[in-house]
Amino acid sequence: MSGSHGETINVTLKVWRQTSADAPGGFETHQQAISTDASFLEMLDLLNEELNAAGKEPIAFESDCREGICGTCGVMINGRAHGPQKATATCQLHMREFADDDEIVIEPFRATGFPVIRDLAVDRSPLDAIIEAGGYISVNTGAASDANLTPVPKAAADQAFDAAACIGCGACVAACPNSAAQLFTSAKIGHLGLLPQGQAERWSRTEAMVETMEEFFGSCTNHGECTEACPKEISLDFIALMNRDYMKAKVKNRGLAGQH
Amino acid sequence: MGILESKVPEGTLADKWENHKFSMNLVNPNNxxxxxxxxxGTGLAGASAAATLGELGYRVKAFTFHxxxxxxxxxxxQGGINAAKNYTNxxxxxxxxxxxxxxxGDYRSREANVHRLAEVSVNIIDQATAQGVPFARDYGGLLDNRSFGGAQVSRTFYARGQTGQQLLIGAYSALMRQVAAGTVELHTRAELLDVVKKDGRACGIVVRxxxxxEVTPHSAHAxxxxxxxxxxxxxxxxxxxxxxVTAAWRAHKRGAYFANPCYTQIHPTCIPASDDFQSKLTLMSESLRNDGRIWVPSAFDDTRPAADIPEGDRDYYLERKYPAFGNLVPRDVASRNAKTVCDEGHGVGPLKNGVxxxxxAAIARNGLDAISEKYGNLFDMYQRITGENPYEQxxxxxxxxxxxxxxxxxDYHLxxxxxxxxxxxxxxxxxxxxxxxxxxALMQGLADGYFVLPYTIGDDLAGQLGNPVVPVDDPVFTTAVAGIEDEAHRWLSINGTRSVDHFHRExxxxxxxxxxxxRNGPGLEKGLSEISALRSEFHSDVRVLGSADxxxxxxxxxxxxxxxxELAELMARDALERSESCGGHFREEHQTAQGEAQRDDDNFAHVAAWEWNGEGTVQTRHRExxxxxxxxxSQRSYK
Incomplete structure (x- = not known):
């Protein structure tokens, strides 16, 4: 593998350009010679340098940590959210995943809930609205008891963590043919619902979050594209858990006899 | 020289914070x-502060540029958060x-602040756990701890290799709860570009x-x-x-002193840059040094693959120089030694910029599975970035x-x-x-946000009761807004030849x-003139295309x-003035015979805080x- 350092490939980039949410967009074609050691976003950095030098406005795209944890980045690469490598956010994708003469189509995340801001940048703020609807445990600062007062079975803690690993990038929504946000929403509901601390608000939280989700996003029809695209490989099981909890919540929250 | 009043309370160290909480002025709940x-800012410190202030009943406006x-x-x-819980007994x-x-901290911090930090550390773990932060647990369901550099006890709480993520999600969820409750008004994609004062007191900010x-003014009592x-x-x-640094720097230019800019920390285990297009560096957890052995080829410019270099031709330089601590010397010592061997020509990799x-040895000793279980995630990340398999090379x-x-x-009130x-x-x-x-770092961010600032801010606000905020059509705001709008147009009108990134990289x-x-004296002097020359070029030759709207x-x-x-110039000046070595600040002129950092407590046991004196004027250095x-x-030693 070490022999591959510094290898240069030539790729054709078809990049989506759009000046604003209302403006029509279209593809722009660029040829790019690039080292296979470069990350995908470093390739876009280089392209932007060249555009700037030629007096053309650079391509707007978002990224921040470039370590696959902040969830800021994300584009469609050849029709796939975050591109070809499994369990890898766009910022962690490297050009050694591509070959000489490849054509690479780069588009913004496509989803009705994520309007385009400019070029490859989209507005994912509806995800925050879902969290605002109930993605928390209500405990004011100072009101907590000692952390070891309530043991949490290791299995529950580990499963909760698997859900909590969600980085909020929105790839699940972009990958879904229905633009549904079930995987994102269920990850938070699962994270909190699996922990003893999360029980008090479990049913009200589930109902509020699911119904807010439905204001912005499409319906789930079990394609499973979301978990395929997820950089953290969050399991479809959490959607099943959320669906079950939602049904129960609809009954419990009505306060029917004996249901509390 | 101005007066730097640290406002550290009287009394014995362990009682200062407790007594001070009683003696501070309070704002009653209805007020x-x-x-x-x-x-x-809505990272650990900002999100925890905004959420807590909202819970207390203040009217909060939170701003993030994300x-x-x-x-x-x-x-x-990645690693974890310290707390003096003593769960491990x-x-x-x-x-x-x-x-x-x-x-x-190499004896350059304020005792009273650090003691308060240690006191509230235990509350942070309680708070985060109650929020649902999934810290690692043992099979009995109780919280697990691990040890970390610079300590001989296990006091680090962690959530796999993503402790920061989980704590931030906890603080973020507390913040969003207050947004839902209406106590916090959240402004996203809003960048602070000026701090506004009236009659010497901060009265608001200007954001873009x-x-x-759009550039808008926002006023507040604090x-x-x-x-x-x-x-x-x-x-x-x-x-x-x-x-x-923009928010802090612009506050500095409005009168906030900037302290110890030369104290910067290097992390020894990052993936080396691979080419000129490198956009950032990725850290690999320090825990790897528990099992990995650090070495370079003994010969200069040895280009053989690592596996072909026999034991006799390898230099395990940390084990050789520091037999007691070996590969586990503190961050600064490990880092400086890596630089030394690379500067001497022993560096490895295509650019000879690594060790x-x-x-x-660990795989031979413990088996591949054991190493994979411990470090699998990190090894995968390394392979994703470099294309090399760390199990094999x-x-x-x-x-x-x-x-x-x-x-x-x-000051003590932050x-x-x-x-x-x-x-x-x-x-x-x-x-x-x-x-x-x-x-x-996680400990301090959350201590400040959850448990310190929400108390100390009341002491000053109590005296402001009845004072209305400065209206945003006051000239102090309209002038500031106009200044920021002008700044945007200035960048767009330079129309030079090179990009912002080009200058940043240089x-x-x-x-x-x-x-x-x-660092050394002549190098810092040279640095000052290099920075100044490049800065003039930047302001005359940068090319910013597009529009401001x-x-x-x-x-x-x-x-x-x-x-x-501007910050870089101040860093150089601060490093030049601090004629000693301490912690992350290593002046080559000030080292022991063994090459270790040598402090000068007689002359430098102080904080250097710099006061802005206007454009083109050198800042004034104050001391605390x-x-x-x-x-x-005492002198640190890891031999």
């Missing part, structure tokens, strides 16, 4: 809603955590909407800056791409900047030298002295070479890089003397 507080509060760079912290205590932190370009550190002055660092971190690592101990000077303006988290200078211990090279891991990432960066230029009543100063 809290009469106060507006602005919090800028699209969501959850993106802040706190999220990337190995003799930890508030006093021991306090002591380790003061010593780890990053999508529409302003809190939680805007992080300035590692990106080096261009290549482990910080996220957008991290910057080997070799797991062959050694990792290549090199030090990189990843944290800055310096920042806005604050208030800057501008009344009504506070700074918390990495943005301030307090608590870590000249070197931060691992797993202490600036980073100078700062790394002159104010990096090792839309998302324009080059325009955003132009202002940030301009501030980095550090007095050590509890900890005895």
């Amino acid at each position: 809290k809603r009469k106060f507006d507080i602005i919090v800028v 699209d969501s509060p959850r993106r802040a760079h706190s999220i990337a912290a 190995d003799g930890d205590s508030v006093h021991r955590l306090f002591y380790d932190t003061v010593k780890g 909407d990053l999508l529409s370009g 302003v809190v800056l939680a805007t992080g550190g300035y590692s990106n002055v080096y261009f290549l660092s482990t910080n996220a791409m957008m991290c910057n 080997y971190l070799d797991f062959a 050694p990792m290549r690592i090199y030090p990189a900047i990843h944290y800055t101990m310096g920042g806005l000077w604050v 208030m800057t030298t501008v009344p009504g303006l506070y700074s918390i988290g990495e943005a301030n200078f307090s608590d870590h002295g000249a070197n931060r211990l691992g797993a202490s 600036l980073g090279r100078i700062v790394w070479d002159r104010i990096g891991m090792a 839309t998302l324009n990432q080059s325009l955003e960066k132009a202002g940030r890089v301009a501030d980095f230029f 003397e550090l007095t050590f009543e509890t900890v005895a100063l």
